[in-house]
Amino acid sequence: MPYLKGNVHFYLRIYEPVMSQALYRKYRPQGWAEVIGQSHVVQTLRNAIVGNRVGHAYLFAGPRGTGKTTVARLLAKAVNCLDPEPANRPCNACDCCQAVNENRFLDLIEMDAASQTGVEEVRDLRDKINFTPTQGKYKVYIIDEVHMFSTSAFNALLKTLEEPPPHAIFILATTEIHKIPATVLSRCQRHEFRRVPVNEIVTQLKRIVEGEHFEADEEALNLIARQAAGGMRDAISLLDQLASTGGKITLELAHTVLGTATSQTVLDVIDAIRDAQPAAGLEAIQKAVDSGTDPRTLARQIVDYLRALMFFRFGNDAQVEVTKEIAACMAEHAKAFTSSEILRMIKAFNAAAMDTRGWQPSLGLELALAEVMQRPSPAPQTSPAADPSPQPTSRPQPAAVPPPTPRPAAVKSTESTPTSLPETASPPHSQAHHLPSAPEPMAQTPGNTEIELAQIVKAWKQVGQVAKSADPNLIGLLNTGTPLEVRQGTLYLGFSSQLLIEKMEKPERIEITRRALRKVLGVDLAIKCVVFGGKAPPADIVPGGMVAAALENGGEIVDVQ
Template identity: 55%
Template structure:
């Protein structure tokens, strides 16, 4: 059986570790000075070199080379034993499989024995965050005062799950995600050494798919080259389930044209050709992020060919950053929700349709008037159309998110400025209110109108039920504290019922039933009767 490429190309020297110079240099200096800490914590994303660096450190502290700066030498008996996996004083423990306190007690009983052949007995505990609370407590004393010949190296991808008492006893090293260029350079070394035939565009696609994890990149390259054929960009896209750039551009062009049918057709064609829905959503997010970065004047940081960078800059110039940020959030939500969706394509389809609904198209209401219904789909970045003469007479739409709610106007210039500031801070205020009390967030977000006048914020609700709940003392106090902190000035909340918003039940609907109550008190609307 052949050896996997990521194992064959595991670094054997400090110089072979890619993208973690800040960690490597610190450990090399510690080894050279003879001041290696007895407990180390390596934290960072998967595939960034934590376990590999731990083995290099274990090899270095047990190396027999007389010059500390040359350790590990990979020539002495101890170094060769570590490389071949037969060094008795290097004990690797998978915390995911040994989570109980009995496992730690067994380790604690054996640690007092002297090393067999090396100077130090090194314990590498991988995925240490999987240990139970009792196991962590049993490890504390040994971790704080181990025998002189013992060394602990803890590796984890979730450092926040490790108790503070353990963190304080370790020297912590943060491993970072590896850049695309560094991954591509290392993959090119492997391709040249192994005699593989891979197109440069395919290597770059593999590096991007790895999302900063070198092991993932090497495993993907191993998978692609297992056929023995030349690895082309088209082949890599087919195997990895990614869509072509043309598919992403087709969705963007449909979004610009406001053509929902063309956009959904482009999405379905990409998925029918083998693209993964979540991966396609991530590609759209990456494209929109590139537009946003270019629009903010940071196009030089994009990892794109010159011709693609020029295209991105041209597209980005026609759109405001706020609109691009909204689109990024919409499709990023689809990429996250796609994991649990029972219909994989549904979050992506809903994201595209939501992206067509531009909140800037909503007309600006007067204070105390309901927010009108949203306008038809249009191109992102177009100027909002003028509101129709009877826009203010239209019934209120269902709950509008705070970021999409238009700014109320006021006659007094001072109040105009105050409401503009309120509108700019409203989404941040809602976010903080949700952190304090999710139910209170729902109440505040259900307000159809808002107007700030001389420090008094009036929220308009469509029924007495919502108004009464909002006027509870604890709700008013919590909301006022958040709003005052966000706006930087004292704010007093006042609630009112918007006149003319309650609906009477139509003929055939019982006036004392739940449907009639929803119409009168909650501002509901009947859309279909069967």
């Protein structure tokens, strides 16, 4: 800029501050083909534009960073695009498309419901909506985080949302759809946005790295994609943060900046649990925390690894996206733990991931490790077979009485025929010390038939779980049956109807139940099924006594002195 001072001309150069644009804004999709991971939404909207069936109100719901606002802007461009071919809209070449791209399109109104929650803002919108569009064919209102509206604001919007002017289109976006009133949901076309898969996030990050001439390891990009938890915007923002360091984006740099632990730390913790070495597990956790890893982030990483082990145990290892080396470790660990052990560990470390105690950040993680190391206490079970010596009792046991005489047509005795019971293969354990999931069953004694009814009643649910592995439908029958009496090596089961007895008396089911009793309680009993209409006596009532007989004949306990 020249100006004159005396006879000398001076030139001033004015420097305007230039700010770099965030990568997630620079690489925001400008066309339908660039939207990643939301093909079900994109296809529906494109068909609506081609068929001239655009609705007056849309509701986009889904996690953050999955493209709700981006797709809303694309829809606003498409409905106002001047391209004569509907399939080419938006064209990004006409005046309306370029105005939207440059944020100067007057007929695109974006509202942030998080900062404009009151009814006054909605009333102002309602008063101005009747004005015709200035530049385009439609006036598009994008209301982001619409769940933040107050109840009065929603009520003020209802009538306008139901019957807007012909030139108005509403696009509501939210991350918490459960907070949207049903009256609003019923007035909108609802589209659910999904989390973007890890492989698609990595592919997009590679395109950005090539376009920006960055240097990045593929392992680092995979870590960024997993940390983003399905959010494309979060992934690009993390890449932008790592690129600001100025050097090559390596896996070590990503761990340091993001505060995550290395994969070896997670493997060391799982190895310590498998080998029952709590000291090694605590040492691995302490090293990770001392190096700057957030304990809750480490707990989430352990949960992700255990979740993958659960997939391996269930035969869904194809759904786990890891390297070949990690997959080999997962396959080995999956064999070392049972499904119940993995579920118990997931629950413990998931609680640590949500722990908010701040005075000792690693306490929740350490408690989770101690909890999974603790052996579950087995339920006390005693039987004459396990301990032949007589035990002193506080009161004499009544003499054994025969079971109640049933009606001839309602009682059916089932003599079991030996059939083969499918044996369930237990997962091999690579170490001598492993995490037990249930107490060891009693040692089986061939021919042992002496056991108290109270013991069978107490272990009946466990018997059903063991039988379920061979016949999934059998556990339902056992739950409807009631152990009534054990006499002379025979267990009498009571059922409420003859139909249930006919289902239970199949020889293979009788044999499966006998095997389950042998496995859980170590006794070999014959089984007879009878029709029984009463309820099972409580555990502290002596079977065969006066109170038990009264309960079997329809009586009930009303008071205990």
